Amino acid sequence: MGIEAWPIHTVQYSNHTQYDEGWTGQKFCAEEIRNLTKGLDNIGKLKDCQAVISGYLGSAEQCQAVADTVNQVKESNHRAFYVCDPVMGDPEKGCIVPEGVTEELTKTLMPMADVIVPNQFELAQFTGVEIHSLYDAVTACKKALELGPRLVLVKHLHSLAEGTFTAMLATPKACYLVQRPELDLKKHL
Template sequence: MVGIMKGIISIQSHVVFGHAGNSSAVFPLQRMGFEVWPIHTVQFSNHTQYAQGWTGKAFPASEITDLVAGIDAIGELGNCDALLSGYLGSAEQGIALTEVVSRVKKANPNALYVCDPVMGDPEKGCILAEGVSEYIVDSVMPIADVIVPNQFELSRFVKMPINNLEDAIKACQKALTLGPKIVLVKHLHSLSEEKFSMMLADQSGCYLVTRPHLEFAKAPVGVGDLISALFTAGLMKGWSPIAAFEHANNASYDVLAATQKSGEWELQTILAQQQIAHPNSTFGARKVD
């Protein structure tokens, strides 16, 4: 008899049209073989980089805890193998998230918590109210098993600038002393303008993978959410962190390549679904520390 497939709770933003937040993360997790239980922190008509604006709203923090309590009430929370979190719309949602992490771990002590600490990027700066980013840094990231920040977010967490490869290695090593067991830096923009660089760090060392930059008239949104989902799925399959890291890089690159080829700026996640599970690209990681 086949047992019930374990689930992944994904607490992120959601857009009705296009791919960002849960709309970028849920399908890749499903395509890689997992049941996904999405909880939305906000629901917008589209992502926020459209000049025309967007409609929608943030949900109260109680929605997060209430929905998880409902899952617990039907006896399914113990079947949650991982919790993935992304964009938070308020500090109250951050508090609710930490409560949910505790509740999931109580129901399943082996459940993995993967935190994508969405705060911003160098171009946009911090996209959250200051209280939210402080709560993420002080109270959310330290309790995560895995963090998936960009360079800006990692720098905030470890409270040090990152200007080169040596800084990136030191920042990752420091992050590993603050709680997380695995760090994936999903974009190290200071390392190269010609190449896109990502770094993985765990107890075995630091690893770097690079791939070509793909040019777009308008930068696609939701790429970080895609990378976090792919990495989570790889870890949940029992792959080594390095194998999951390489897969996340190669699959996300293939999705971006399909998006570029289509002349679009909304990620072509559905079009490239075969590459999500079986990437064509084979960029390898190398040890750098």
């Protein structure tokens, strides 16, 4: 696809943690994240890094290691950007991250992000706005922008229209909405 990616995993699990049957795997410590970033820096590659993308984080300490990585990359390449997917949970299962992660995401990572990519549950969690309407979604996005990111891309606003998949892109000047029919795709294990 023309993109060279350097994955630095925070966890390696057999499957999503929301399965009732459980999961197996491991969470990597924050120091391992720092060591891999240091290795890329040692060979002069951080200047070539154009973006850092973070997703599920298994501990509050990992959040700080990601923040350190973002700072190092941006020091090496001022044009690099940071995309934070603040994975916290969903409406059916609630919060799925360990204690302290939600606070670190809100306090440390989201303010330094150029783009945040929450779902409706996560957006409501960190803004304190219950989302039942388009007005609520716009209000929550405005509060999210006040944290510091330039863009908020809400992956799924499930409460806006039944039977549709709705996403919203919020900038300081406007909000854009896109919808498509929701597809019933069964999960097969």
